[in-house]
């Protein structure tokens with residue numbers, strides 16, 4: 001039974017939409033136990049981020065980057081998709097949502113079942129690594145075994161380039177292809193749903209504005225107010241699992 005007005009309003013928007021885009025931030029994954037690293041008290045307020053230039057320039061910075069990555073694995077490696085992820089996956093499978101644009105690097109949309117080709121990762125993905133020069137893919141577990149033996153992750157065995165998680169670091173350029181695809185999907189949508197993003201990190205935060213300017217409806221579900229609440233058609237300051245799960249009929 002659905003007597004909740006927020007949930008009913010979101011369900012109506014989804015019902016009326018022809019093609020929706022979902023845009024997710026850290027807030028959807030906090031319900032899986034993954035902290036919002038940029039929030040007050042988050043990891044980046046306690047530990048200085050390592051900028052991309054430092055990673056390229058310094059063996060010590062690379063070692064520290066990998067040390068942190070493996071520590072994260074121990075802390076959050078068992079995180080599983082939650083009700084919010086499952087609701088998004090259900091809407092993708094029903095053909096209602098054409099693409100999921102995410103600022104998250106945790107791979108939980110893939111884990112929930114959304115086909116990888118329908119996920120656009122603006123900040124990359126931390127569940128695997130690539131060579132920065134030739135793009136060869138490396139698996140984290142294998143790199144870790146070498147790191148624990150030798151104290152460092154070795155360079156690419158094909159081209160000797162640096163191997164790094166497939167994430168976009170502070171100071172690293174946004175991925176051009178992903179940004180372009182995100183813009184195309186945004187322009188093709190008549191409903192844009194923001195889930196768990198504070199919408200302060202540009203250029204990513206520009207997509208809801210593009211959608212709105214293009215005539216789409218805009219729904220924002222986020223625990224805290226965002227700078228774009230004033231232009232949204234629906235704003236819900238609550239947890240994502242309950243609201244999206246309710247609206248999509250997913251438990």
Ligand SMILES: [Zn+2]
Nearest residue numbers: 131134156159
């Ligand atoms: Zn290489």
